[in-house]
Amino acid sequence: xxxxxxxxxxxPGTVANLVCGFDxxxxxxxxxxxxxEVTMLDTKEIIIKSADGYPLPLDPAMNTAGxxxxxxxxxxxxxxxxEVIIHKKIKPGSGIGSSAASAAGATVAANHLLxxxxxxxDMVRFAMFGEKVASGVxxxxxxxxxxxxxxxxxxxxxxxxxxxxxxxxxxxxxVHPQIEVKTSDARQILRKEVKLKDAIKQWGNxxxxxxxxxxxxxxxxxxxxxDVIIEPVRSILIPGFDDVKRLCKEAGALGGGISGSGPSIFxxxxxxxxxxxxxxxxxxxxxxxxxxxxxxxxxxNKTGVKIVDA
Amino acid sequence: xxxxxxxxxxxPGTVANLVCGFDxxxxxxxxxxxxxEVTMLDTKEIIIKSADGYPLPLDPAMNTAGxxxxxxxxxxxxxxxxEVIIHKKIKPGSGIGSSAASAAGATVAANHLLxxxxxxxDMVRFAMFGEKVASGVxxxxxxxxxxxxxxxxxxxxxxxxxxxxxxxxxxxxxVHPQIEVKTSDARQILRKEVKLKDAIKQWGNxxxxxxxxxxxxxxxxxxxxxDVIIEPVRSILIPGFDDVKRLCKEAGALGGGISGSGPSIFxxxxxxxxxxxxxxxxxxxxxxxxxxxxxxxxxxNKTGVKIVDA
Numbered sequence: 001x002x003x004x005x006x007x008x009x010x011x012p013g014t015v016a017n018l019v020c021g022f023d024x025x026x027x028x029x030x031x032x033x034x035x036x037e038v039t040m041l042d043t044k045e046i047i048i049k050s051a052d053g054y055p056l057p058l059d060p061a062m063n064t065a066g067x068x069x070x071x072x073x074x075x076x077x078x079x080x081x082x083e084v085i086i087h088k089k090i091k092p093g094s095g096i097g098s099s100a101a102s103a104a105g106a107t108v109a110a111n112h113l114l115x116x117x118x119x120x121x122d123m124v125r126f127a128m129f130g131e132k133v134a135s136g137v138x139x140x141x142x143x144x145x146x147x148x149x150x151x152x153x154x155x156x157x158x159x160x161x162x163x164x165x166x167x168x169x170x171x172x173x174x175v176h177p178q179i180e181v182k183t184s185d186a187r188q189i190l191r192k193e194v195k196l197k198d199a200i201k202q203w204g205n206x207x208x209x210x211x212x213x214x215x216x217x218x219x220x221x222x223x224x225x226x227d228v229i230i231e232p233v234r235s236i237l238i239p240g241f242d243d244v245k246r247l248c249k250e251a252g253a254l255g256g257g258i259s260g261s262g263p264s265i266f267x268x269x270x271x272x273x274x275x276x277x278x279x280x281x282x283x284x285x286x287x288x289x290x291x292x293x294x295x296x297x298x299x300x301n302k303t304g305v306k307i308v309d310a
Numbered sequence: 311x312x313x314x315x316x317x318x319x320x321x322p323g324t325v326a327n328l329v330c331g332f333d334x335x336x337x338x339x340x341x342x343x344x345x346x347e348v349t350m351l352d353t354k355e356i357i358i359k360s361a362d363g364y365p366l367p368l369d370p371a372m373n374t375a376g377x378x379x380x381x382x383x384x385x386x387x388x389x390x391x392x393e394v395i396i397h398k399k400i401k402p403g404s405g406i407g408s409s410a411a412s413a414a415g416a417t418v419a420a421n422h423l424l425x426x427x428x429x430x431x432d433m434v435r436f437a438m439f440g441e442k443v444a445s446g447v448x449x450x451x452x453x454x455x456x457x458x459x460x461x462x463x464x465x466x467x468x469x470x471x472x473x474x475x476x477x478x479x480x481x482x483x484x485v486h487p488q489i490e491v492k493t494s495d496a497r498q499i500l501r502k503e504v505k506l507k508d509a510i511k512q513w514g515n516x517x518x519x520x521x522x523x524x525x526x527x528x529x530x531x532x533x534x535x536x537d538v539i540i541e542p543v544r545s546i547l548i549p550g551f552d553d554v555k556r557l558c559k560e561a562g563a564l565g566g567g568i569s570g571s572g573p574s575i576f577x578x579x580x581x582x583x584x585x586x587x588x589x590x591x592x593x594x595x596x597x598x599x600x601x602x603x604x605x606x607x608x609x610x611n612k613t614g615v616k617i618v619d620a
Contacts, residue, residue: 024514155518155534156511163521163530192506199509199539201466204334206513207520208465211473214524220473224465229509 005040007112008309011105012301013090014097015172016141016260019225020205024154025165026097026145029172031298032089034101036065038109041081046070054088064099064130065106071129072110072118082110091294092134094176095264100142103130108147108305121160123147128157135183142260149304151213167213170254171275171299175244175282176264178292181237186261189233198228218254218270225255225268238263240285247285251277272297315350317422318619321415322611323400324407325482326451326570329537330515334464335475336407336455339482339576341608344411345397346375348419355391356380364398374409374440375416381439382420382428392420401604402444404486405574410452413440418457418615431470433457438467445493452570459614461523477523480564481585481609485554485592486574488602491547496571499543508538528564528580535565535578548573550595557595561587582607 010033018025041047046060046069060066065084073080084106090098107127111118118126127143144152144162155161208224211217235241235258248267249255252274256267265282269275275297286293320343328335351357356370356379370376375394383390394416400408417437421428428436437453454462454472465471518534521527545551545568558577559565562584566577575592579585585607596603 021513021517023510024517153514153517153521155514155530161518161533163518163527165517165521166525190506193503194506194509196500196502196504196539199504199512200333202509203331203513203516204463204465207331207334207463207516208471208473210517210520211463211475211524214521217473220465223471229506 005113006037006310007109007307008035008037009105009109010306010308011036011101012146012304014100014142014145015174015266016097017230017258018151018209019227019231019255019257020202020209021153022227022230023139023141025151025206026141026154027151028145028149028301028304029096029174029296029298030301031296032096034089034105035087036102036105036109037085038106038113039083040113041083042079043081044073044079045081046073047081047083049083049085051085051087056086056088062133063102064134065102067129067133068103068107068126069110072107072126076114080114082106082113091176093180093182095181095258095260095262096174096176097142097146097260099130099134100127100146103127104143104146105305106130109307112307112310120147121162124162125160145304147304149302150300153210165210165213167300168216168218169299171269171272171297173248173253173267173269173275173278173282174259174264174296174298175286176294177239177286179239179263181262183261186234186237190230191233194229201228221268222254225257227257231257234258234262238265239291240289241265243285244282247281248278251281253278315423316347316620317419317617318345318347319415319419320344320616320618321346321411322456322615324410324452324455325484325576326407327540327568328461328519329535329541329565329567330512330519331463332537332540333449333451335461335516336451336464337461338455338459338611338614339406339484339606339608340611341606342400342406344399344415346412346415346419347395348416348423349393350423351391351393352389353391354383354389356383357391357393359393359395361395361397366396366398372443374444375412377439377443378413378417378436379420382417382436386424390424392416392423401486403490403492405491405568405570405572406484406486407452407456407570409440409444410437410456413437414453414456415615416440419617422617422620430457431472434472435470455614457614460610460612463520475520475523477610478526478528479609481579481582481607482576483558483563483579483585483588483592484569484574484576484606484608485596486604487549487596489549489573491572493571496544496547500540501543504539511538531578532564535567537567541567544568544572548575549601550599551575553595554592557591558588561591563588
């Protein structure tokens with residue numbers, strides 16, 4: 001297979017919201033990753049294959065990797081298409097950006113095969129069509145960090161306004177308790193109105209969090225990782241949440257909370273040793289509850305989707 | 311008069327809220343300033359004098375400069391007191407931190423005479439007693455920038471959490487139309503609940519504004535200077551507001567809005583030439599309306615209350 005026709009990428013998980021940044025902040029992490037193999041075709045079609053028998057929708061218009069590519073080949077025009085083989089490693093419904101990884105991975109891979117003709121912002125625009133397939137709503141708080149890497153602020157999506165937020169090299173521990181929380185359910189239980197005084201607290205916190213990231217102020221990051229609006233409502237869907245949060249902070253985590261709409265929970269730590277201690281705490285909580293889980297000890301992924309074989 | 315017993319300070323105006331940072335952001339400016347002369351006494355008393363006959367409350371407990379000093383001498387103990395002569399240059403009710411200037415100016419001056427025994431955070435704590443006298447509520451979004459200088463985030467006041475936000479050297483134009491807007495009225499017309507989707511937009515904007523200030527990203531600052539919650543309600547109390555805002559941006563201002571609870575309006579500009587053009591636009595609007603006004607073309611004050619004679 002020619003170099004210019006085939007590419008293999010690692011499409012990483014992402015943590016949306018980052019506690020006090022509901023719908024506007026996201027962070028890319030180094031583990032887990034989907035593996036995606038994309039081949040350029042000289043026919044105008046999108047072919048989706050699941051490498052490992054994982055039951056993904058194979059109709060490209062209904063697939064989170066397919067929908068962005070349909071938009072892309074329509075914009076490119078001519079006889080160009082892609083075959084996408086998905087090795088689905090990030091479980092759908094985990095809350096760590098499974099749909100975004102497929103959407104962003106396919107988009108970055110296809111763009112690479114097209115000679116990088118599209119900007120990162122364009123790629124986010126395409127990838128959001130995958131999110132629409134997954135959740136019914138175009139949103140960028142997973143696809144943006146997945147494509148840009150690091151921590152991103154999505155100030156708006158009409159028009160798209162993505163800002164990379166520099167951050168210290170923190171460690172990230174994630175636990176995915178094996179229960180299902182549907183994004184649509186997690187959204188539905190939120191109140192449409194919030195108290196002004198809570199909103200003020202929240203925007204004080206996001207301002208502190210962004211300042212803490214950019215200025216490498218770990219105590220400020222820690223103090224600002226507080227969510228007085230979404231977490232109190234959503235956390236009731238996640239067994240063990242309060243214990244995980246309290247015990248992880250006692251173990252030295254800077255802080256953390258629900259990853260995206262859950263059920264995964266993430267924690268930030270300054271050192272790998274703390275991130276490992278936090279991992280043990282998380283395992284302990286879910287062992288006691290008797291709920292299956294996966295955990296990951298990883299770091300902030302500063303580059304986003306990575307080309308590993310081209 | 312001995313050097314150690316007398317000090318004269320410039321207590322600068324401040325712009326609270328900074329459009330999208332209601333109740334949590336504030337900025338210190340170089341003009342206008344109250345001038346305050348403070349003398350240390352060897353009796354436990356606070357004496358307040360108005361230098362220019364401006365009708366200030368002379369009962370120290372009812373005076374914004376007096377109330378902080380009462381707290382301070384109680385905390386210091388012993389036979390220490392202060393006489394404060396206030397040259398009131400910042401008009402009360404202007405929305406550019408008149409009460410904060412008196413409170414912060416007196417506090418910094420007295421602390422200087424006490425050999426700087428209190429931290430900046432302590433001084434904010436004292437100065438907030440002055441704000442309580444003025445508006446019935448302890449708040450720090452004027453006194454914090456007045457004492458710290460520059461732009462400050464007040465992430466919380468229970469406990470006090472003040473974060474200095476570095477910023478580029480921007481120019482500031484302020485117009486004070488001579489109408490009265492009481493802080494208590496301006497607060498009362500706000501709804502106690504806000505739409506979640508508006509709150510999300512607001513915290514996206516404050517995150518963008520803080521990132522823009524720290525990273526010197528002027529287009530990002532400009533895009534983020536948007537308030538979808540407070541300004542639409544409060545601006546109806548300020549004649550000419552919409553015209554001022556639109557025409558100043560057309561004249562090149564990065565953006566701006568209501569200063570504090572109004573009626574003053576401020577605009578940020580990259581250059582002095584633009585700040586002067588903005589000044590002409592503001593004058594024009596209020597000349598046409600036929601409303602008296604003051605304007606100031608100034609810069610961000612990075613140092614806060616300044617000792618000019620000690």
